Amino acid sequence: MRFDIVTVFPEIFAGALEAGIIRRARQAGLVEIRTVNLRDFATSRHRSVDDRPYGGGEGMVLTPGPLFAAVEHCRGAEPAASSSVILLTPQGETWNQNLALQASRLGHVVLICGRYEGVDQRVIDTLVDKEISIGDYVLSGGEFAALVVVDTVIRLLPGALGNAESSVNESFSAGGLDYPQYTRPAEFRGMVVPDVLLSGDHARIREWRRAKALEKTRSRRPDLVPGDAGCVR
Numbered sequence: 001m002r003f004d005i006v007t008v009f010p011e012i013f014a015g016a017l018e019a020g021i022i023r024r025a026r027q028a029g030l031v032e033i034r035t036v037n038l039r040d041f042a043t044s045r046h047r048s049v050d051d052r053p054y055g056g057g058e059g060m061v062l063t064p065g066p067l068f069a070a071v072e073h074c075r076g077a078e079p080a081a082s083s084s085v086i087l088l089t090p091q092g093e094t095w096n097q098n099l100a101l102q103a104s105r106l107g108h109v110v111l112i113c114g115r116y117e118g119v120d121q122r123v124i125d126t127l128v129d130k131e132i133s134i135g136d137y138v139l140s141g142g143e144f145a146a147l148v149v150v151d152t153v154i155r156l157l158p159g160a161l162g163n164a165e166s167s168v169n170e171s172f173s174a175g176g177l178d179y180p181q182y183t184r185p186a187e188f189r190g191m192v193v194p195d196v197l198l199s200g201d202h203a204r205i206r207e208w209r210r211a212k213a214l215e216k217t218r219s220r221r222p223d224l225v226p227g228d229a230g231c232v233r
């Protein structure tokens, strides 16, 4: 799989893409990630990529020229249909595990990091396949949202996680939140690990975990509990 990240701040990505699971997946050849500096596609004397909005108003809007040129550069000779262009914006559909799973099956994803007051609507209408938000809050730009997308997708690529880190039992993979985890020591400052986890009775442990996960999901995220009112799945 390949990601191209179109941004005016490529330096934001350097450390984040060179550590942990992302680094390992890149080294193993499971994913190729390039950052593309939008300013390299600006044609004006000052390499500007934004301008004032028609009709007036606050802030600046990313202009179409550099964005079209950058995405065309990312696509190279491949047909437009073989890559998917995602714009990171607070206006988008909210990112979730299911969208991450769908994205993990794509071959080539171009992520456009929105900035300023927004992006010229013609880019959204004709270049962008999907607008994605990572939550109901406003970031200074789409860069951190792009990192969230890349990280959540990579951990779903077959072979990206070691056996010990399987994504199968993680929160959301089964539709709800995770059960509580404990490790050594069995007693710490008077706080003890629940007996059932020390019992060696795997059927009872499974049942305890299922019940605890459901209890936590019901209290924190009732919208995720199948059969309960308000469940979005």
Ligand code: ADE
Pocket: 088, 089, 090, 114, 132, 133, 134, 135, 136, 137, 138, 139, 140, 141, 142, 145
């Ligand atoms: N850009 C600014 N805020 C954002 C958000 N919540 N999600 C994605 N991109 C953004």
